[in-house]
Amino acid sequence: MIRFDQVNKRYRGSDEILRNVSFEIEAGELVFITGHSGAGKSTLLKLMAGIERPSSGTVLIGNQNISKLRPRMLPYLRRKFGLVFQDHKLLYDRSCFENVALPLYINGITGQEAARRIRAALDKVGLLGKEKAIPITLSGGEQQRLAIARAVVSRPAILIADEPTGNLDEAYASDIMTLFLAFQQVGATVIIATHDAHSIQSIPAKVLHLDHGKLSVS
Numbered sequence: 563m564i565r566f567d568q569v570n571k572r573y574r575g576s577d578e579i580l581r582n583v584s585f586e587i588e589a590g591e592l593v594f595i596t597g598h599s600g601a602g603k604s605t606l607l608k609l610m611a612g613i614e615r616p617s618s619g620t621v622l623i624g625n626q627n628i629s630k631l632r633p634r635m636l637p638y639l640r641r642k643f644g645l646v647f648q649d650h651k652l653l654y655d656r657s658c659f660e661n662v663a664l665p666l667y668i669n670g671i672t673g674q675e676a677a678r679r680i681r682a683a684l685d686k687v688g689l690l691g692k693e694k695a696i697p698i699t700l701s702g703g704e705q706q707r708l709a710i711a712r713a714v715v716s717r718p719a720i721l722i723a724d725e726p727t728g729n730l731d732e733a734y735a736s737d738i739m740t741l742f743l744a745f746q747q748v749g750a751t752v753i754i755a756t757h758d759a760h761s762i763q764s765i766p767a768k769v770l771h772l773d774h775g776k777l778s779v780s
């Protein structure tokens with residue numbers, strides 16, 4: 563489903579961030595990406611989602627080679643993904659309800675069915691009471707949970723989350739992890755970057771560990 567073959571990545575003017583990275587993720591797998599700050603975890607996730615392109619090597623999503631994909635085809639690829647990145651990318655002039663509605667509307671789901679799904683997603687992240695609030699009035703952790711609701715609402719085939727529990731206290735962090743695991747149990751591929759290797763020790767999953775851009779798999 564996702565295959566990296568000898569991928570190297572450097573940003574304009576940067577040193578090599580990922581070095582000769584190869585791995586494969588099957589559909590329905592749970593995968594953690596671990597490593598120190600600056601190891602390249604976010605870069606790896608961005609390559610998987612087609613947000614960045616490799617400097618060399620091949621990134622395959624399904625049967626599509628990201629490096630060769632025309633820019634206008636990217637939105638179609640992105641529909642497969644639910645993304646939770648650290649900058650949230652929320653719409654700050656829209657309500658929480660409207661933020662979560664967006665991926666559904668893009669997929670043509672509107673009206674009662676959309677409203678039911680939006681409320682269910684907000685409920686799962688403990689934000690049902692904030693439906694009408696504007697994200698700017700939410701705390702950092704609440705904004706993070708809103709981004710998670712938006713990522714799962716359209717039931718994407720692949721969920722990619724960058725430090726999704728980083729801002730959350732223990733109770734919410736555990737609820738969110740349970741939500742992600744439940745998502746994987748109904749067939750989604752779930753990929754989570756975390757610098758907290760300790761908290762995932764007891765969860766059976768593939769671990770991609772990055773150390774200064776070098777990957778090891780366990």
Ligand SMILES: Nc1ncnc2c1ncn2[C@@H]1O[C@H](COP(=O)(O)OP(=O)(O)OP(=O)(O)O)[C@@H](O)[C@H]1O
Pocket residue numbers: 573574576579597598599600601602603604605606757
């Ligand atoms: N757009 C960019 N341009 C130049 N350098 C970048 C860019 N994005 C990331 N980097 C650099 O790439 C390296 C890896 O960054 P990345 O965000 O992938 O690491 P990370 O493992 O996710 O770190 P953290 O746990 O601190 O979020 C860092 O040295 C960072 O400064």
